[in-house]
Amino acid sequence: MQTLTKRAIAGTLLSTTFLVTGLSSALIAQEATMVLPAREVGAPSYDPIRGTKLNVATTLIYDRMVLQDADQSYHGQLATAWETSEDGMTWTFTLRPDVTFHDGEPFNAETIAWWVPQFEGTENAFMTEAIESVEIVDDLTVRFIMKNPDPNLLSNMASSFMGVPSPKAYEELGDQYGVTGAIGTGPFILESYTVGQDTVLVRNEAYSAASALSVNQGPPHLARLTFREIGDDSTAFLEMRTGGVDMLLSVPADFRSMLDNESDVTMVTLPGRELFYMPINTTVAPFDDIRVREATALAVNQAEIVDNLYGGLGAAADTFLNDSLLESNVDDALRISYNPERAQALLDEAGWVVGTNGVRAKDGQALNVKLWTQNGTEFRRITEVIQAQLIAVGINADITVLDPSSINAEYRKGTEHQLAVRSYSWENADILDWFFSSDRIGYPNVSMWDDEPAEEMRILAMTGSRTWDERVANFTAYHEYVLTQFVFAPIYQPVQSFAYSSTTLSVPEQIRSTRVQSQTFLDIDVK
Structure with missing residues (x-):
């Protein structure tokens, strides 16, 4: 310490x-x-x-x-x-x-x-x-x-x-x-x-x-x-x-109604600037197969998390950017949302067969993956719900809880993690550069993603925009490409309370x- x-x-x-x-x-x-x-x-x-x-x-x-x-x-x-x-x-x-x-x-x-x-x-x-x-x-x-x-x-x-x-x-x-x-x-x-x-x-x-x-x-x-x-x-x-x-400075979702009823407590709600998401390590099996990444992302039931964990407060996330940003206005066909039927079909196509215990396997290897999260009630609860949602499509996720002061150093080791539950709070599309740049593999690029077309689009968005409108257009295109590669699963957009x-x-x-x-x-x- x-x-x-x-x-x-x-x-x-x-x-x-x-x-x-x-x-x-x-x-x-x-x-x-x-x-x-x-x-x-x-x-x-x-x-x-x-x-x-x-x-x-x-x-x-x-x-x-x-x-x-x-x-x-x-x-x-x-x-x-x-x-x-x-x-x-x-x-x-x-x-x-x-x-x-x-x-x-x-x-x-x-x-x-x-x-x-x-x-x-x-x-x-x-x-x-x-x-x-x-x-x-x-x-x-x-x-x-x-x-x-x-x-x-x-x-x-x-x-x-x-x-x-x-x-x-x-x-x-x-x-x-x-x-x-x-x-x-x-x-x-x-x-x-x-x-x-x-x-x-x-x-x-x-x-x-x-x-x-x-x-x-x-x-x-x-x-x-x-x-x-x-x-x-x-x-x-x-x-x-x-x-x-x-x-x-942040009111836990479970206690908002109780605090709101306290006569000597004032609660204030502001528009959300935060987003919860699940990065997917693209460098380790089985997630080096884009079909498995897509299936994993489509297994996350965002609406269920909003309704059951947050009582309907906030919104389901279906991109990497907060809805308040212009660059979140992507082609609707590219938005990532719950689709268990397609998730099952993709895993079948990738050769992962459902076993008698409900866990898929391929070539004698069970579909067991490591799911990381950090200490804190909210992170643990979201992670546990996602664990249940993944097993519903045949992916068994073992949860590891790490201290928030040391978890980033663990990400930098590269191959130790496969999935993780994380959040960020930022009001700008350059958060895409922060989390997906090949210059930052390990952390903050927890997805370990290194993709040549993405790098060209990222650099154009960061350095090739002469006006604000050009910047929005370039970042929107980069954002759309990131969505097609399923390097993360969007989860939840909180409100600020x-x-x-x-x-x-x-x-x-x-x-x-x-x-x-x-x-x-x-x-x-x-x-």
Whole structure:
């Protein structure tokens, strides 16, 4: 277990008073405790550049160039204005003045010129790979010279992976950055962090980089925030009900109606940005046969999962992208949905014969496969339902449950897994590049998919789109091809629900983001 202790970095931190002398009774009253969503449990570090799994606390430690509103519009944070040339080959950003990192270092154009090249060679390099170079125009103006037009640049800049760290701290800590220290310009300062347990943040008293999406333009109202990692839904529910926590950032489906009936709990539902899916390892038998992959995908009864596990909340998934994205508008014939008759026929065609025990076999080998999932009630329940759905067509799946903080390292071994139940939360079609690029085989390309036509289409979508309309068209075509190869099975599109104690917290009525992030936390107050 790795623990980030109080202020591992020397410097004139604004939080020194909190850490050395302790909090006054008035400030203690301004504390709040939150429970992270299950998919965010187990983030191994707070390094936005090299990290592949982050949680919402990242958006409080670091500011970003721009933020995205719920209506998909962009608003300045570290950047106050921007413009692009007609040919899309330059972007010019004006930076916010008088911004200081938690370690006292200044934020300016030199910071951006240092920051962008840091992504090269990391798994997040796609965020900035269209940028050829960064020119410093003056102390508060930078110009991006592009390798190719990137109509998605603002979306990338709004990602939590694009939080800007202190160059001094980043260089000093090296590979340990995000583990033994994490320094941003954000509204909260990292006090302590224990992987898989909790993260404690304290207020940045000098904060002044709020966007127009927050009513509060100064330091946060809350003096101290604790984010707890609770993988078990029942435990999270009981903590909320008994007052052990003030907010659940994701409400377990089974407990929505019960929490909704609690007089001192307010529940809020937002449009979903998440998608559950089952990657299929294309490199190991029997899934190197596309007929078996298709049969496996068609055996998943998405509607049954929505109705029985989620009480009809959310929607069945039939592509890899959330329905809110234009690139999800594929040819209806390519959508992947429950079809047990075709699944049975495909397995017959592939030579897998049903045995007396209901499990298919071929050449004396039973159709037994490994199905991975991660700790957490929701993941386990979905996986168990899929296990039952697979056996209905003759596929026996043995479930392995792994810790979320270590499961990605296991995927990187390549051939250990065959099927898995996973989820992602993202608001952009470039998630296809993230999960299916041949550059990322093992993880995040858990399907282990390396396909030449797909690579050509992926590269065109990522780098060959001059306008937003071209990008949508290119990604839609790439998405359609992915669907024809059955490298995954779509499962479920959740809605977003969070709940908070209405006796202890005041939360904005309007959430100015695609999910609860920094702009909302600035306006949360205690009663």
